[in-house]
């Protein structure tokens with residue numbers, strides 16, 4: 489029973505159209521000229537509904553969209569759903585976080601140890617390569633204390649798109665809070681002045697996009713993904729109501 493459940497859980501993000509996967513607001517940054525070698529961003533998920541329907545997956549991702557069916561998607565996933573909450577030991581109103589690697593569309597590997605995080609947590613999520621350049625490393629840190637939370641190695645290949653995504657599965661009704669990604673830094677292997685334009689999805693907004701070294705390093709001060717609908721939750725520590 490348990491291995492079966494585990495297999496199902498591990499395969500959740502990106503699974504398939506039959507499961508009713510849909511995407512909402514976000515932002516894509518793509519290079520047609522070079523590749524991405526490192527990314528960093530600080531994520532705050534906002535309030536979580538106490539009883540979300542289906543699964544809600546929030547993630548920054550690194551991949552090659554054209555090779556979606558064969559390539560690896562590097563994605564640290566912040567998720568909401570009652571089953572995963574049990575698995576990561578979250579209290580009501582806490583999210584679960586875990587580094588995943590989605591291989592093509594059907595199979596995922598994941599850091600075994602999922603962690604519970606608060607709605608106002610600031611999590612630094614870093615994607616880098618192992619020193620030999622062969623594999624990707626996903627590191628999560630508590631941005632306030634600097635404490636390392638997870639350090640997961642898995643996934644291979646050159647990557648050309650970094651994106652901020654909102655993914656809904658199994659009838660999830662959408663976010664009820666604003667997600668914020670701050671102080672994002674994306675390093676390319678070579679300059680690409682076109683990279684910073686980005687592609688907006690839905691109602692996401694960005695501010696403070698700057699570049700250094702002729703477009704090799706890109707910084708984005710803030711990415712804001714507004715709530716899809718209104719909702720109220722309680723902060724797991726204080727019990728205080730948090731609105732969208």
Ligand SMILES: *[C@@H]1O[C@H](CO)[C@@H](O)[C@H](O)[C@H]1NC(C)=O
Pocket residue numbers: 552554555646647648
């Ligand atoms: C996509 O996959 C093909 C086949 O493996 C590979 O030749 C190509 O370089 C990949 N594209 C990118 C942008 O990595």
Ligand SMILES: *[C@@H]1O[C@H](CO)[C@@H](O)[C@H](O)[C@H]1NC(C)=O
Pocket residue numbers: 618619625636639640641
């Ligand atoms: C994380 O894992 C990578 C790859 O195994 C390793 O090089 C790095 O030192 C680790 N980082 C920390 C802080 O442990």
